[in-house]
Amino acid sequence: MLAEPQRQPRLERETSPPAATAPYFAGDVRSFELTRIGWVARLFRRRWFQFAVILPNQIIFWVALIGGFIGTVDPTRSFGTAITWYFWFFAVLAGALMVGRVWCQICPFGGFAEWIQRLTPWGRRERGLTLNRRWPERWAVWGIIPGALVFYLLTWVEEYYNVVGPGKPIYTSYLIIFVFALAIGTFSVFGRRTFCRYLCPLSAPVGIFSTVGVLSGFRTRDRERCMSCDTKECMRGSKVSYGCPWFEFPGSNATNQGCGLCTECFKGCPNDNVGLYLQPPLTNVHSPGKRRWDVAWALVLLWGIGWYQQWNALSWFSNARGTGIDDWLNRLTGWPHYPNPLGYLLLTAGVAAGYYLYSRAAARWAGADWRRLFTAGAYALIPVVGADYLARQLPKLWDHVTRVITTASDPFGWGWNLFGTARLPIYHTRLLPPGGVVATQVAVMAIATAAAGWAAWRIWRRDWGGERPRVLGALALAVLAAGVYTAVMYVAMQAAE
């Protein structure tokens, strides 16, 4: 006899493992295919295309690097310091949040290492200078977390040597050299862009924040076609193209997080089945095909770094009188000066632990699976964390970005005047008054919080099918609290100055 089907109590715990969420392809939303524009498609088909977009950047970074060694020691006169910290980092973040992974398309680090790896600037060669190893499975399970950890480490180093501060230009050079060396080393041991996928310090923030942007990354036009495609030139390479250097598969790709926009699959697909699309902002935040656990943890780590960088600007954390928390920790541990590594570790771990506990509690309250809630919540937080990183760059941008123009004419501080801009009076121009700066920061955070709230709602509808409204409550509370807290902190930091 069949048992009477039991009515499910409304808030029974989810027991299923995190289901693979429904995929989401460019074609599923209102999107515009950029590669339908004739000249865009023709440009992307050229093998020299990526070389051409990397080259200017390459020159800029080598000038910045060399400037640290042979140029002035005064950071306010150094082109390297100006371009890197007053403009570049802001541009990378803004580019990711507004457009997508464009930085990686023009990145000099990956670009340079790739030329060496392929032994050609843009040609197609079978053999290059690499051992072509595979990233071992036991490392691959950590996904993008190793890259996030390198970023975590570099942030601390940057604070220690006050590289951005502005510190000595040579420190900026050392930092650039470090990334170049790490890239070249990894490229020569591992195949393709293993470095970019797993290890690059910029990859985690750039990739995660790109999900907010409007560029979908290269992906298939017709999935069915890929389903029956045996040759998979996009992944395996062809006579005219390399297999995806980023180890992406356009056929199923539903997020822009991992596509480096290198155009290889577009060149290689024999079925002309690959395109580059514009999509509504936030699309890959709420609908990234699959939500990934490693991405969620990397985001939480980035968030912790954000907390630290706000706290350290406040006098009770570190001050000249030596009465701040950091100073106290230094005395306790015998550490020479700010920043105390233990403090860094504790605060970032504290943020992660706090978020973890929040997810556990919220999941219990909402009857949801905590892993799912943890991951979904982390995705919903992407706009807030991304905006926090961006907002932190704004004072430097508004106050000093004009120096990029003046130092460009005199990159080494030797008194040159290459473009006639070296002695322009804009050197001292601040684009906004201090009150205006903080206003833009608060505005950025307000927009981001609203966006994250909307994304939380979409995530809830998509992942929980609109059921379990408490999940929505938990997600919304997290993003709202995070957004408001961050905005308030910027006001507090302004007051502290």
Added chain:
Amino acid sequence: MILDIREGPKPQVHIDQERCAGCTECLKECPRGCLSLDPKGWVVSWSGKDCAGCRSCQRVCPYGNIRVEGPFRWLHGRLHPLARDVEERLADFHEVSLGYTREEAFREAHRCLGCPRPRCREACPAGNDIPGFIDAVRRHDLPGAMAILRRTTNLPAVCSRVCHQAQQCEGACVYAREGGEAVAIGQLERFVADWCREHTCGYVGRDGRWPTGRRAAVVGSGPAGLSAAEDLARQGHAVTVYEALPVLGGVMAWGIPTFILPWELLDHKLGELECLGVEFQSGMRVGADRNLEQLLAEHDAVLLTTGAGQDNLLGLPGAELAGVCTATAFLSRSKDCLRGQGEHSSPGRTLVIGAGNTAMDVARTARRLGSKEIYAVDILPEEVAPVRRDELAKARDEGVCVWFSTSVARFLPDAGGQLGAAELVGTKLQEDPSGRRRAVPVPGTDQILPVDTVVFAMGYRARGDALAGFARIVPDARGLIPVASGTGRTAAAGVWAAGDAATGPGALVRAMVAGKRAARDMDAYLRGAQSTVA
């Protein structure tokens, strides 16, 4: 030992569904159909019922997304065919390995997983459909297995005996890549070829083609020449093979000893070619008895497969003494005497210079000729010397004494002016100024070894005498004929070259493949070209 794969620990395959891109690379690789794709979610999942634990999926996933735990379950270990006892085999020149029985072949065939993307096939220079023919063996369809082999190879009975399988097909077998014993592909191939020869099946005729009336000449009757001649004849062209030696078969006839490659195989092959209408002119040296221009006048196309039959020699003091000879001379004399032409006496104490394939062939032949003391020396250390391990082991079993890191300084005459001894010297690897490692003699390590015969087996180079009086093709610095890769076309219209003559000394199977490729191109040419023959 036969294991029941349904018992014991089972493999477990873990797929991280979050990171799976649904690229289906793993799925295409799995020999057991254990993986399936959910087309909506684009993720792959695993069902363990038939999983062999072969790790093919793990190896291909571009994302490092698959972890296989647990054993690689194979049916049983590799079956090694019986080989004759050392005592017995040293008494004659018959084949050493006895090959599989039918029963053994079927059992071994069951080990093959039938990989959908067989790496063994990718590693076979001929591109034999290995899982295909092994599957036919499993289905007891031996003529079918032969038909599959014959699509890509003309000499399965030969290749299966002389190929260095551990470096080719078997080295790439999924079993070997997981540290196990590869499926015995060579032995199975040999079994199929032998069975079909003994049961007179598997002969491939003319493909139902009419004679084309075009005439092709093949110079040289080695593996490259014979397979090209066969393929051309099957397309309906009239083929004549010109061979300088009185025996046909190239290295297969004068070089490779019969205890590796019995006469019957070659004779059978030549018989097949005669059935196809191929004409043979042995004892005709092109370049001397006749030149290439004359051949071109009489034929629409000419293929040069003259091999690389010139022995490399060391200009050592005493090398002119009676008792010092080349591997070619030694091996061909022994084979001549096997065919009843000439007497071959025991070479006495023999020193072979080199430890490669040819050297082992020489040493083992000398052993069968009655020599009790046989030494082979190689200038390189054992780890880096280009030797075939299984051949080396067999030679050592048969009592051949192989010394590595040893070189010869000079030969000394005995009282009668004949070869009496050789002076050996130890070597070690040293980097020269350009960073290349070379073996150099170590002073104070010399010793005198009394010997009666010395054989140079230090590799070969091309002779190029077929080109005498023909200026349109200029051999390169190594004496090789320059050709277009893939087609074998030379600079002269209507002339092709293939095999060792074009690529330098190499593996037999590669010469065969080159011959087949050239034949394909010649066929296209002959079909398009007007006959130029009066």
